[in-house]
Amino acid sequence: MKPFTYQRADDVASAVAAAATTPGAVYLGGGTNLVDLMRQNIERPAALVDISRLPARIEIGTDGRLRIPAAATNTDVAADPVVRRDFRIIAEAIVNGASGQIRNMATVGGNLMQRTRCLYFYDAGAHCNKREPGSGCDAVDGHNRMHAVLGASPHCMATHPSDLAVALAALDARVHLAGPAGQRTVELRDLHRLPGDTPHVEHTLEPGELITTVSVPAPPAEARSAYRKVRERASYAFALVSVAALLEVRDGTVVSARLALGGVAAKPWRAASAEAVLTGAPATRASFERAADVALADARPLTHNGFKIPLMRRVIVSTLEELS
Amino acid sequence: MIVINGTPHEIAITDPRRSLLDHLRTDAGLHGPKKGCDQGGCGACTVLLDGRRVLACLTLAAQADGRTVTTVEGVGRDGDLDPLQEAFINHDGFQCGYCTPGQVCSAIGMADEVARGVPSRVSPEIGAASFDLSPDEIRERMSGNLCRCGAYNGIVAAIEETYVGGPR
Numbered sequence: 001m002k003p004f005t006y007q008r009a010d011d012v013a014s015a016v017a018a019a020a021t022t023p024g025a026v027y028l029g030g031g032t033n034l035v036d037l038m039r040q041n042i043e044r045p046a047a048l049v050d051i052s053r054l055p056a057r058i059e060i061g062t063d064g065r066l067r068i069p070a071a072a073t074n075t076d077v078a079a080d081p082v083v084r085r086d087f088r089i090i091a092e093a094i095v096n097g098a099s100g101q102i103r104n105m106a107t108v109g110g111n112l113m114q115r116t117r118c119l120y121f122y123d124a125g126a127h128c129n130k131r132e133p134g135s136g137c138d139a140v141d142g143h144n145r146m147h148a149v150l151g152a153s154p155h156c157m158a159t160h161p162s163d164l165a166v167a168l169a170a171l172d173a174r175v176h177l178a179g180p181a182g183q184r185t186v187e188l189r190d191l192h193r194l195p196g197d198t199p200h201v202e203h204t205l206e207p208g209e210l211i212t213t214v215s216v217p218a219p220p221a222e223a224r225s226a227y228r229k230v231r232e233r234a235s236y237a238f239a240l241v242s243v244a245a246l247l248e249v250r251d252g253t254v255v256s257a258r259l260a261l262g263g264v265a266a267k268p269w270r271a272a273s274a275e276a277v278l279t280g281a282p283a284t285r286a287s288f289e290r291a292a293d294v295a296l297a298d299a300r301p302l303t304h305n306g307f308k309i310p311l312m313r314r315v316i317v318s319t320l321e322e323l324s
Numbered sequence: 325m326i327v328i329n330g331t332p333h334e335i336a337i338t339d340p341r342r343s344l345l346d347h348l349r350t351d352a353g354l355h356g357p358k359k360g361c362d363q364g365g366c367g368a369c370t371v372l373l374d375g376r377r378v379l380a381c382l383t384l385a386a387q388a389d390g391r392t393v394t395t396v397e398g399v400g401r402d403g404d405l406d407p408l409q410e411a412f413i414n415h416d417g418f419q420c421g422y423c424t425p426g427q428v429c430s431a432i433g434m435a436d437e438v439a440r441g442v443p444s445r446v447s448p449e450i451g452a453a454s455f456d457l458s459p460d461e462i463r464e465r466m467s468g469n470l471c472r473c474g475a476y477n478g479i480v481a482a483i484e485e486t487y488v489g490g491p492r
Contacts, residue, residue, distance in 0.1 A: 039363065095445045095447075100434055
């Protein structure tokens with residue numbers, strides 16, 4: 001591991017100031033991804049600003065939005081009674097990811113900012129445009145069964161590994177940021193970038209910006225919701241595919257639908273075209289199959305991950321059927 | 325300063341790269357927490373940080389400053405074992421024993437999570453006020469602790485006996 005300096009911040013302002021005045025500084029949350037990558041010499045920050053002890057109280061704001069501080073641990077979010085009652089797919093997504101120990105450490109901000117688990121990204125002996133821009137991508141002709149079928153580019157086909165981000169995308173979450181230039185808010189669906197020809201640029205944060213809070217509007221009162229994940233073992237594995245869905249049905253007709261897909265792209269994939277197909281349609285299997293086809297119309301398989309497309313189609317249909 | 329097993333330790337952390345695991349094993353001489361994978365995959369390094377189970381290998385020692393750490397050495401001692409440790413012996417919850425300190429600390433943290441109302445993937449209703457520790461719940465909640473000897477049945481039985489009151 002490359003040497004680095006360590007400092008701990010007690011509030012957002014001092015964290016942002018410390019990062020702005022310390023060359024090469026990176027924010028440290030729970031460390032479950034960053035410390036691992038540093039040990040592999042894939043991340044080589046010159047300085048860490050520890051933000052894991054920033055205030056982490058989860059609350060409902062005066063505007064009715066759920067406000068989750070970025071330093072809140074995954075466990076505390078999943079255990080929160082309001083989250084479990086009114087935002088249940090957040091809790092469902094969290095308990096479908098990682099292990100008990102990791103959920104105790106991992107923060108919400110770190111969860112959103114975690115790097116891909118592409119094996120070639122982790123392997124310093126492999127070519128990876130994300131790790132070393134311009135070096136090539138060994139996943140193209142390699143073991144790519146875990147890789148993306150939507151939004152990939154010839155330069156990178158890595159997926160974003162978060163379960164939580166998929167649920168937050170379906171819930172229209174916003175990400176609140178603080179940085180040297182002040183505060184701003186971005187929609188969660190605009191936080192991560194598709195690879196294009198710059199796969200090393202993964203998000204829309206400016207240098208030194210810190211995620212301070214994730215806020216979530218209350219879902220429609222009549223909507224039912226579910227997070228469904230398929231993986232290669234029952235627990236403690238990343239998704240092959242996952243679906244976060246909200247469905248509001250009245251008198252047999254879909255009033256509103258929201259669908260976000262995980263494990264298939266470099267970002268949580270909001271399937272807006274499928275939502276449009278569903279809205280106003282009869283809540284039938286035929287409608288759900290049509291929506292799944294629309295959601296996956298642009299899906300392109302690599303050499304070893306073609307199974308993800310029919311698998312995702314079936315998971316979308318069965319999840320919507322379960323909710324109707 | 326880190327309070328380790330009830331005793332304040334003033335050990336200067338001169339290199340921020342020091343993991344909590346290396347700090348415990350090398351600086352504090354506590355060899356209970358084990359280095360299995362050193363990358364957050366196996367759970368052998370599990371300790372309790374302010375009562376919550378964490379992976380010491382992915383925790384920087386500096387991050388534990390001002391907090392309390394419990395290792396297996398703080399759970400029980402020769403002749404004065406915790407009931408959970410007795411149950412691991414009675415149910416053959418190990419063969420080589422390398423994962424056992426992590427399993428024991430993880431189970432203690434897991435039982436506390438259940439008592440605090442933390443749900444799991446297999447909880448029948450995620451919004452429930454409380455959760456029963458069924459064998460399925462134990463297996464799911466302990467999935468972050470690998471045992472390469474495959475003593476899982478004994479581990480689950482030991483945890484069930486300790487926290488539920490006797491395996492079925």
